[in-house]
Amino acid sequence: MAGDADAAREWREAYERVSGLVATTQLRDPGALEQAVPATPDWRARDLVAHMIGVGSDTLGDAVDEEQGEDWTQRHVEARRDRTVPELLEEWSDLAPRLEEHVATTDPGPLGDIVIHEQDLRGALGAPGGRGSGGLAMVREQMADTFAEGLEERGPVRLEATDGDWTWQSADGDPAVVLQAPGYDLARALTSRRTEEQLRSYVSVGDVAPFLDDFAGLGPLPTQALPE
Template sequence: MAKNDSGKTERIEYDLAEIYRGIRTRVTDLIASASQESLERVAPATPEWSALGVLAHMVGSTADVIEGRLDGVASDDWTQQQVDLRSTASVEQLLEEWGRFSPQVEPLIDSFPRRMQGMFIVDATTHEQDLRGALNAPGARDSDAVVYSFDQLSFGIGRQRGDAGALKIIHEAGERVVGEGEATATLRATRFEIIRAAVGRRSTAQIASWDWEGTALPESVVIGMFAPTRSTDLVE
């Protein structure tokens, strides 16, 4: 579990529809203003998807929810099919499709199973930042999407420490203790850096180089489904 700086267990309520709508608005503006050349760049830390491929996956996720294509949800095959089905779609077609399906999905997110809520928002947050990397357009690093993703992913980081003791995270807006037992390590890092590492966007060497005290266990920062993490550094 996670505890705040008073030692109390913390569970924050979020407007998930508003968070996703914010991601869609920012990404739509980003894509609409990008050149065709930049949209064809490979996005870092993706399966060799271009920026348009990343957008196709984000669009496809909303379409699949509404149209009931949920067999193998979140698997590599499921996501790749979304990209492949839209491989010839134009920017305008992708944004039009997203504009049709996303407003139908957004009011439903609160009714998703809790784990699915987290996966859906964290995935969209991750790919917004992947797109920003491909388009050389950093931003939204303190958005409600990043705050929510940190809230979700930090629980997983705590679980992965197992019997090694809890981890105290000191970030730009406060601190949080995750895991079981007394804190045996302290990490000072931004929420943005932590969530990027948790989803496999930082190398083990990068994570190990952060400001740690105590029993660091940098590999525990990478959530299991994204492990092993990348072997080369990614600086954003």
């Protein structure tokens, strides 16, 4: 897979946003980093940061698990459980230049992890931001294409952003279902961060029921709306 200079720039900007948010929170309200993350309820906010760092470390060490399952992601947390937040940020700072270069020259994949989890973290901390980033738009497009790969003969699905000019359809022809929502919500839906009830509320044409499992591609759909 080839790298992508635009993805590298967006990765750097997302890293700066997230690391800055964590550093500021540590100074002002360190207890907030001990709160559970609604999108990843088994993890505290600091655990989510540890995972994000672990992804970068494993990427550079060519140790990314092929299936990227729960055991792999939990190892990132366990390996850093005894570290302070400043120590976590120091490790991430050391990795960042090399990881940015990796995204630029080798594989843009790490952008997806940091963009998705940035919003998970912001939801836990009550600190919205980054919703209009170029990185989120890039990840939305990538996740839409991945979503399309699993539809086979059940589509096409059409997604229409109500607050912008983004529209996407999985294949040519009359869509089986059309979902209309703000572009940010469509991005979060494509990353398994919207409930079944929310997805149903987005429908303007057809029935989303046959596609609910496809929206759960990154894990079970939340049962309660997330705070972001």
